[in-house]
Amino acid sequence: MISGKTRQIETRIGKLAVHEHGSGEGTIVFWPALYTDHRIYAGQVAAFAERYRLLVIDPPGHGDSPVPDDLVSMPDCAQAVIDILDAYGETSVHWVGTSWGGIIGGHLGTAHPERFKSLLLANTPFDHGDPKALRGAKFVVGLAKLFGGSAFFGKGVGRSFFPDLKALDKAKLAVFLSGIARQSRKSLTTAGRSVLIARDSLLPLLPSVKVRTMVVAGEMDKLYPPEELRAAAALIPGAEFHITKGTGHLSAFEAPGAFNALLGEWLDRPALG
Template identity: 35%
Template structure:
């Protein structure tokens, strides 16, 4: 979708999990095993740019979150602990005892939950544009509006354009017509009930991650968009200082860094995967 580079992509597999069947696409053929979950309002194709750049160095297992992409989802809200359980179901299905796990935003939250609850299954943790302070106890008005729109307005172009404006620099989708069409197409085709349930689970019922970062024992790469208005750079930098074994990498763009800055993100990920421990 974002690159036409040959990556030996396998057929998508549907994996039964506590959150319904999840679509998992395998791409790349390198020795490192990397499992990635996307942001809300996106699917696993946000990682196509990374796959095309790192295919010889890693095999990627790209999950579509519940209610997103090809994953039908469930018509109920759920916890990040349940998302972590679903994640482990995916790893079990592919025979992955350990892997690097990560994701953008929602994907980062779910990956962090895996690292907190099942650290023996995690070689490395990759947090990209991940909210550190989202709290179900005190949701912001913006978050309530997004949750409402996910259920009732997601098929309207105005809402989709609003999401795109928060997620991407104006030039990103303009320079990638195929991804722009795919982004709008996924939201238009999605089941609004299942998609909205996932969105509410993340932004209205989440547990803040910042206070738990010090408990993460695995090497962690924290990537942040320099222009990300949703989760500004300063807050991401201060969160990185709380990690036991962390590296902080600011990159160009807003909220979906693998799409907006694939070269920078790929370079950071390549260096991160190549080291047994962080310097």
């Protein structure tokens, strides 16, 4: 990844590490998926740092961000993003969120539309509350509590994230597993409970999103398949929907070329209003 500057920014959910790259007239802010860190956006940093200022956030307890004392709500995570924008003197930016980051993007698009030129919500779990999904979430959190960042737990998560873990590029697999390995049991369980169990459904908020929005699904995402994301995108006024071929739950990480093509064309368009 292109070298950059890292700052610990004080927010309402505690300190968050923000990795700054590049410069330009516009700014893109990134938030990754649960159990991943800023490194999943290496392909985007390489592609866009010459044209834009990039602020890549490590979620609470992930990457270089400290573990929070308790659960974090999705609205509070959104408010923490506003704290970060204020700390960097940013008034209006582009948002790119994967999964957890997509959830936060939905909240930002309703609570703070004036701060965002566009939202790209990738591989995002918009709905919540299905009994089978909740049972699965509780099982994952239970495994995190038992096994922590072990290879056993990491590969289990990987099998749910990627279409074929054995076929995944070895360097990408190493990045993914190392991101989980560096997390503590408390980090893994607290984040898992916050994102997988305690959050509310985004669906009721989507018709109120007032920011130009693109929803991106992974063709082979076993967790949140394209048909679910397509239905959610239809609730967002004027939203576009795209599928990245052959990808699972981390489209930006698995297929940076295809993802960057979508993102680049998206950024070149004018904002709403």
